[in-house]
Amino acid sequence: QKEVEQNSGPLSVxxxxxxxxxxTYSDRGSQSFFWYRQxxxxxxxxxxxxxxxxxxxxxxxxxxxxxxxQYVSLLIRDSQPSDSATYxxxxxVQGGSEKLVFGKGTKLTVNP
Amino acid sequence: xxxxxQSPRHKVTETGTPVTxxxxxxxxxxxxxWYRQDPGHGLRLIHYSYGVKDTDKGEVSDGxxxxxxxxxxFLLTLESATSSQTSVYFCAxxxxxxxxxxxxxPGTRLTVL
Numbered sequence: 526q527k528e529v530e531q532n533s534g535p536l537s538v539x540x541x542x543x544x545x546x547x548x549t550y551s552d553r554g555s556q557s558f559f560w561y562r563q564x565x566x567x568x569x570x571x572x573x574x575x576x577x578x579x580x581x582x583x584x585x586x587x588x589x590x591x592x593x594x595q596y597v598s599l600l601i602r603d604s605q606p607s608d609s610a611t612y613x614x615x616x617x618v619q620g621g622s623e624k625l626v627f628g629k630g631t632k633l634t635v636n637p
Numbered sequence: 638x639x640x641x642x643q644s645p646r647h648k649v650t651e652t653g654t655p656v657t658x659x660x661x662x663x664x665x666x667x668x669x670x671w672y673r674q675d676p677g678h679g680l681r682l683i684h685y686s687y688g689v690k691d692t693d694k695g696e697v698s699d700g701x702x703x704x705x706x707x708x709x710x711f712l713l714t715l716e717s718a719t720s721s722q723t724s725v726y727f728c729a730x731x732x733x734x735x736x737x738x739x740x741x742x743p744g745t746r747l748t749v750l
Contacts, residue, residue, distance in 0.1 A: 567743075569741050571738055615680075623737065625682075
């Protein structure tokens with residue numbers, strides 16, 4: 526049962542552009558959403574979390590959540606080659622569980 | 638790195654041998670998790686723990702067991718390793734009270750020949 530869907534990519538953008546990463550989910554009761562960045566050969570690193578509908582900004586990163594449409598997105602402004610990585614979307618499973626479910630990730634390449 | 642270490646970092650073993658991976662944390666977090674990551678499957682939860690001696694299964698628990706006798710250590714055991722268990726294994730902790738964010742250890746690359 527797939528609960529979190531991401532376009533596997535690869536997504537390629539030029540340096541300085543906005544990268545848009547999208548994630549859809551099936552569990553309408555999900556309340557907590559996370560974006561992780563994973564460089565090749567490294568462990569996932571938390572970038573942002575978002576709980577409420579709307580936008581949440583942190584530096585060059587903006588997370589957007591739309592619970593009615595069941596999607597969450599991550600925008601990276603002024604993309605840099607160092608942003609090249611796989612981005613994982615995750616959500617907390619409904620029902621008091623302390624578990625997260627992850628998407629398979631979108632590979633982003635920022636070209637100099 | 639959220640004070641998480643994993644050992645060993647790399648291991649090559651043969652089919653049928655037992656293998657134990659260790660996750661160690663220094664910050665007294667209650668929740669700890671074991672994931673495996675495979676191409677085409679992403680991160681999948683194997684087992685998790687919500688306290689000393691309290692554990693539960695994840696979505697891919699067959700062939701794995703866990704133990705947590707101390708807050709700081711969470712062990713993952715492959716009783717009889719198979720080639721399908723070749724993977725990268727990540728341990729994670731859940732951040733403190735009122736938070737459901739998880740932070741990951743550096744990972745263990747396991748190859749079963």
